[in-house]
Amino acid sequence: MLYLLLMLFPVTMAASAFVLRKQAALTVAIGIGWALIQAVLAAALPVDQPARLLGLTLNLDSLGRLFLLAFLVISVASFLAAWAIPQGENYVPVAILIQGLIGSTLLLFQEPFTVALLLISAGVLAVLAIVDLPIGTSALVGRQIIATALKYLVLMVVAGVMMYMAFVLITLYEPGTVPGRVSPARLTLALLAVGFGLRLAVVPFHSWLPDLVEHASPLVTLLVVAVINSASMLFFIQSLQFFPIIVFENDRGMAILMGIGVLTALLGGTLALAQEGIRRIIGYLLVYNAGMVLFGIATISRPQSPSSMTQDFGLETADD
Amino acid sequence: MNFDTINLVVVGIALSGGLILLLRDWRLTLPALLLTYGFVAAFLAQQQFIRPDLLIGSYPVSTMVVIKLITGGSAIAILVVTALTFSQEYNVEDLDEFSLAELRRAARRAQQQRAIQPLRLTDYVVPIWALVLAAIASLALPRLYPIGTEEIDFVWYWLGLIGLFTMVSAADILKIGIGLLLCIESISLLYTALARAVQVIPLALLSLTTVVLALVIAYLSGLLYGRLKTLELNELYKP
Numbered sequence: 406m407l408y409l410l411l412m413l414f415p416v417t418m419a420a421s422a423f424v425l426r427k428q429a430a431l432t433v434a435i436g437i438g439w440a441l442i443q444a445v446l447a448a449a450l451p452v453d454q455p456a457r458l459l460g461l462t463l464n465l466d467s468l469g470r471l472f473l474l475a476f477l478v479i480s481v482a483s484f485l486a487a488w489a490i491p492q493g494e495n496y497v498p499v500a501i502l503i504q505g506l507i508g509s510t511l512l513l514f515q516e517p518f519t520v521a522l523l524l525i526s527a528g529v530l531a532v533l534a535i536v537d538l539p540i541g542t543s544a545l546v547g548r549q550i551i552a553t554a555l556k557y558l559v560l561m562v563v564a565g566v567m568m569y570m571a572f573v574l575i576t577l578y579e580p581g582t583v584p585g586r587v588s589p590a591r592l593t594l595a596l597l598a599v600g601f602g603l604r605l606a607v608v609p610f611h612s613w614l615p616d617l618v619e620h621a622s623p624l625v626t627l628l629v630v631a632v633i634n635s636a637s638m639l640f641f642i643q644s645l646q647f648f649p650i651i652v653f654e655n656d657r658g659m660a661i662l663m664g665i666g667v668l669t670a671l672l673g674g675t676l677a678l679a680q681e682g683i684r685r686i687i688g689y690l691l692v693y694n695a696g697m698v699l700f701g702i703a704t705i706s707r708p709q710s711p712s713s714m715t716q717d718f719g720l721e722t723a724d725d
Numbered sequence: 726m727n728f729d730t731i732n733l734v735v736v737g738i739a740l741s742g743g744l745i746l747l748l749r750d751w752r753l754t755l756p757a758l759l760l761t762y763g764f765v766a767a768f769l770a771q772q773q774f775i776r777p778d779l780l781i782g783s784y785p786v787s788t789m790v791v792i793k794l795i796t797g798g799s800a801i802a803i804l805v806v807t808a809l810t811f812s813q814e815y816n817v818e819d820l821d822e823f824s825l826a827e828l829r830r831a832a833r834r835a836q837q838q839r840a841i842q843p844l845r846l847t848d849y850v851v852p853i854w855a856l857v858l859a860a861i862a863s864l865a866l867p868r869l870y871p872i873g874t875e876e877i878d879f880v881w882y883w884l885g886l887i888g889l890f891t892m893v894s895a896a897d898i899l900k901i902g903i904g905l906l907l908c909i910e911s912i913s914l915l916y917t918a919l920a921r922a923v924q925v926i927p928l929a930l931l932s933l934t935t936v937v938l939a940l941v942i943a944y945l946s947g948l949l950y951g952r953l954k955t956l957e958l959n960e961l962y963k964p
Contacts, residue, residue, distance in 0.1 A: 459924075459925060459926055460924045460926065461924070461926055516926075516927075518916065518924075518927040519926055519927050519930060522930040522931060523930070525934055526930075526933075526934060526937060529937055529938060529941050532941055532945070533941065533944070536944075536945070545952055546948055546952055548953070548960075548961050548962075551945065551948060551952065551961060552961045552962065554945065555898065555901070555945060555958075555961075558905075558941065558945070559892060559901060559905065562905045562909070562938065563889075563892075563908065566885070566908045566909065566911070566912050569912040569915075569916070570912060570915060573912070573915050573916055573919055574872065577872065577919060589870065589872075592870060
């Protein structure tokens, strides 16, 4: 019941905020109230006690709870900022809805198909926040903003499609059932790498992130980078943990991912130095950060010596 | 693929997908997308991945096939209504004189563009080669990476690749949307045909994603047309 409440409460609050969206202060108050109540609900939810709902397994582990609470803190901070800085008319309802979807992904990590689709939905909703204008503005939506939104939409849907295909392949795979057949673990890792690479803005799929930071409102950027991207990163780590075959059959693939991580960090850092505007500098620093994260995740390949990432997050590979 | 026993539904999917990739006008691509949804539903009914629980005429079909048809129809309806009405008008009284001047300039430029836009065959070179590439890849990939039967593999690879190439070669925002919808249809078919246990929630979310995606594309199209009086993507990048 508590799980259901945690998933549906944001929808009702987002609807309320949408109805009252013309009254900015009231909407912000609704957003802050929602985040506080959601935090209480998340704290009340028992850790590691799975429940079944409509054939899906819902579970909140300690790491998931930590991320959920962190996301809610970010929400409160962003709503407080929205009080002072004029935001898009629909910022608060869209932010609540995205937080609700991301909260649901944290509960549904054991259902990769559903999570992949929820992440697509979160990306699609973020597009609405990107192109949103404040109430009563006298300016037009910028061309660059529309271009940025379109680029983000296309890349996030493609990322979701890649991830979905990867999960279908890996759930079908039974090692040794068809001798001689090429293992789909490589194709799966490739699809996951492209899917998560697009989401995390890893080179060569990074171009959307500096554009987003430059053209979208800072609070929308915060929502995308700190909430959606962080949840995607956690989902990537959990996917490698739930399907250890991807790691064990892909020594070379993981090494390539490490290389891409290093390349992304180097390129992001170098390009940040070459930028003039502060927003683009931040954008490329975020790309650099994505490279470092990918490098950390890719070191998961040695089960005997858990990587810095798994130690940091208190995760272990399934073999340990 | 065994050509002795050609499956006409698969041929229909191939032809309608090819039309989407080749054609540029939404008056032709949207009906082609509707045909694709129809053929995919017929393919699902024919293959019976999920046990039929309805009787339409004398033909047993699963509820899922009907849901797929309704979802596809809804997405097309959203895009058609968008294409017919297009513009999301700004509240002109709220705009300052700079914004009003920019809107007038965009309208003039779009009018000139329409007046000087002849039919150029060179515009079709990239889509034709993309179609050839998609056909070769869709026939080769099921052999390199066989996942289901050859027919299933061909159909989902074809839909995914046509969707991808449609996006890559698109000149307007509606066509990008059609490409995205084809990609979603591809994974939907893959899941329905091959997943060990097909669950209700992922299928429902796939349908929901299709409809929401169509709505967002419609919203962005309205925004773009309201701003630039055209759906052409190249106008977005002009100074």
